[in-house]
Amino acid sequence: MIPFNRPPLLGTEYDFVAQAIAGNKLCGDGPFTKQCTEWLNEYGENGRALLTTSGTHALEMGAMLADIKTGDEVIMPSYTFSSTANAFALRGAKIVFVDIRPDTMNIDESKIEEAITEKTRAIAPVHYAGVGCEMKSIMKIASDHNLFVIEDAAQAMMAKYHGKPLGTYGDIGCYSFHETKNYSMGEGGAIVIQDHELYKRAEIIREKGTDRSQFLRGQVDKYTWVDIGSSYLPSDLNAALLCAQLIDAEKINQNRLESWKSYYEQLKPLSDACFLEMPTIPAECEHNAHMFYIKVRDIGVRSLLISWLKKRGILAVFHYVPLHSAPAGRLLGRFHGVDVHTTRESERILRLPLFYGLSIEDISKVCDAIMSFAKAHPSSAIWVEG
Numbered sequence: 449m450i451p452f453n454r455p456p457l458l459g460t461e462y463d464f465v466a467q468a469i470a471g472n473k474l475c476g477d478g479p480f481t482k483q484c485t486e487w488l489n490e491y492g493e494n495g496r497a498l499l500t501t502s503g504t505h506a507l508e509m510g511a512m513l514a515d516i517k518t519g520d521e522v523i524m525p526s527y528t529f530s531s532t533a534n535a536f537a538l539r540g541a542k543i544v545f546v547d548i549r550p551d552t553m554n555i556d557e558s559k560i561e562e563a564i565t566e567k568t569r570a571i572a573p574v575h576y577a578g579v580g581c582e583m584k585s586i587m588k589i590a591s592d593h594n595l596f597v598i599e600d601a602a603q604a605m606m607a608k609y610h611g612k613p614l615g616t617y618g619d620i621g622c623y624s625f626h627e628t629k630n631y632s633m634g635e636g637g638a639i640v641i642q643d644h645e646l647y648k649r650a651e652i653i654r655e656k657g658t659d660r661s662q663f664l665r666g667q668v669d670k671y672t673w674v675d676i677g678s679s680y681l682p683s684d685l686n687a688a689l690l691c692a693q694l695i696d697a698e699k700i701n702q703n704r705l706e707s708w709k710s711y712y713e714q715l716k717p718l719s720d721a722c723f724l725e726m727p728t729i730p731a732e733c734e735h736n737a738h739m740f741y742i743k744v745r746d747i748g749v750r751s752l753l754i755s756w757l758k759k760r761g762i763l764a765v766f767h768y769v770p771l772h773s774a775p776a777g778r779l780l781g782r783f784h785g786v787d788v789h790t791t792r793e794s795e796r797i798l799r800l801p802l803f804y805g806l807s808i809e810d811i812s813k814v815c816d817a818i819m820s821f822a823k824a825h826p827s828s829a830i831w832v833e834g
């Protein structure tokens with residue numbers, strides 16, 4: 449059986465976690481949390497980082513920091529995880545979905561401006577598969593219209609756009625360290641904040657609305673309730689696990705990139721023969737091999753291929769059902785403009801097994817199985833217009 453995902457594990461985590469247990473301090477902001485935060489501060493260039501209990505919670509903090517209120521509107525793609533929308537819906541905002549680009553599955557930057565109204569407060573671009581959105585255009589629109597930018601970089605740790613890490617272009621970047629992501633602490637995440645005042649508020653929000661962080665640094669002599677907030681501080685036990693992986697972040701990244709390239713090379717003949725489409729990486733993007741996906745002709749071919757692979761012990765999976773067509777999305781949001789690509793592309797995408805340590809032999813098995821499917825189903829090729 450070739451699983452779709454296996455949580456990253458280098459082996460060094462055991463020692464780190466044992467040290468955390470022996471240290472007798474398992475609550476938040478212990479030595480491993482500090483080490484992870486230092487790593488993230490360096491990674492985040494001028495931004496400052498805080499570890500969080502999840503990527504979802506990082507997004508929730510982002511919505512609080514942007515002061516999103518009832519009646520505000522937030523623009524995002526419909527092709528994303530529920531957490532991107534929930535973070536803002538929880539603050540009472542209306543979600544305004546715009547179409548995606550078919551090449552990267554990211555928000556179509558050319559459709560954002562027309563979706564802006566006087567209620568629009570923020571844009572939440574999602575870097576799908578660790579491939580950057582067109583951040584230069586998005587930041588220009590945001591500055592022209594005085595909008596906050598909260599990047600959902602949950603999948604984008606170690607990925608760059610014009611040489612700079614994704615998640616450091618907007619006011620706030622949100623990362624996930626869930627076990628399905630490239631770097632994992634089981635459940636966890638991080639927020640990277642560019643503005644210093646905003647960072648100070650984030651510390652408070654993360655500590656149940658108290659100024660406990662300043663108290664621990666001796667900056668105030670008692671701590672008290674000063675703002676809204678919640679419990680977004682992860683245990684040092686989880687941070688210990690993550691710490692081991694961040695130290696070797698490049699090793700994990702290179703291993704995933706090799707797997708990604710191997711898929712790409714082996715499936716190239718099928719893409720040349722118009723049987724499937726491969727992911728597009730724009731020239732200005734350095735991706736992190738978070739995902740390797742193919743696109744087949746339609747949902748029917750995809751279902752057949754999923755079963756074909758499953759029979760051969762390979763787990764390949766589809767991804768998001770567009771949020772605007774989901775029950776909560778219909779209630780809490782609206783789609784601006786025409787859904788040209790979102791639904792159609794979401795029905796064609798198939799994600800192949802990809803995780804740290806996936807063997808070249810297993811990648812070849814997956815590719816061989818897809819090739820045998822193509823041979824057995826010649827009429828399932830993609831119709832090429834023009």
Ligand SMILES: *Cc1c(COP(=O)(O)O)cnc(C)c1O
Pocket residue numbers: 502503504505528529531532574600602603623624625626635636637
């Ligand atoms: C994983 C993910 C999240 C949520 O992260 P968690 O750590 O699981 O809460 C949010 N947005 C996107 C795009 C994701 O892939």
